[in-house]
Amino acid sequence: MIEFRGVTKRFDDGTIAVNGLDLVVEAGTITVFVGPSGCGKTTSLRMVNRMIDPTEGTVLVDGKDVLTVDPPKLRLGIGYVIQQAGLFPHRTVLDNVATVPLLSGWSKAKARSRAAELLELVGLPAELGKRYPVQLSGGQQQRVGVARALAADPPVLLMDEPFSAVDPVVREGLQDELLRLQAELDKTIVFVTHDIDEAVRIGEKVAVFREGGILAQYAPPAELLVRPADDFVASFVGKDRGYRSLSFVDASGVEVLPAETVRAPAASGGWQLLVDAERRPQGWSGPDGTVVPGGSLYEQGGAIRGALDAALSSPSGLGVVVDTDGRFAGVVEAHQVLDVIESHRG
């Protein structure tokens, strides 16, 4: 657990970067600090591993005031990942990851075998270990950065805009990877970003900061979207927050209806779904017999946002529902989904 108690940071030039921060990061969770540029996210993060010390107040890690622990010792238990990975350019990938185990006195062989395990854990093929950072893509470098931070198996991980330098598709992949890793590793993670979509996607709790280093709201993502504390949070969270909040509502209650399917181009008269031999949806055949691509697919059990999107994006107006193997399971209509959404409001 990480605790900020009345923490203020005033730099020598008088800038107040963080102002009276009170916040608890629960153990084993991902907490995201989000907010516009210059609102004190990085400064707050760096007060956890003593790269910056507070002017007032106390930061505690597992109940211990960090100011009472020597920085090098403190940092052995706190992994740190930064934007563009910050890898050592003249060391191979494997040696980059092995750095901390070597510093903690492990033999070279043991450190390297641990490093190889970690590369696998973050989804990188072993042969990349021999390369130098410049020979990797941005996304691969970020994975190495995460592997390196995990090398000493620290209970706490601080991540400062770790995925901002990669394109949106790679970024989404890295976010998924982080969620998968976290399900396995159960670390206490503090993640800084200025991207609210990233924050609500990966955070179990999200702290929204505003200018002057003030905490505007600290809540689970669904609550930020549905009940922003004030106009600043509402505008920061964005316009379509009502729709986005549906990512956190489950779709139980939406009845999945059977629909006619065919495996060859359909005869005229109504819409028919085309499926392959495995019953995986392939598109729709329209009333005039032309085949058009299908809309998004809704996997049963997912959030209600997916069900609504499937219905809205389907050329036939029937949202296609699939099972976990991607096989056709039925259809849903937008009005059914909206009825369920309405019933949740009551």
Ligand SMILES: Nc1ncnc2c1ncn2[C@@H]1O[C@H](COP(=O)(O)OP(=O)(O)OP(=O)(O)O)[C@@H](O)[C@H]1O
């Ligand atoms: N060493 C310093 N001396 C003086 N002011 C500083 C120092 N470091 C940061 N600041 C100021 O403190 C404020 C908070 O900075 P911080 O880096 O924590 O913000 P941030 O929210 O992480 O911003 P960004 O998203 O742009 O990284 C800013 O106004 C910044 O200019």
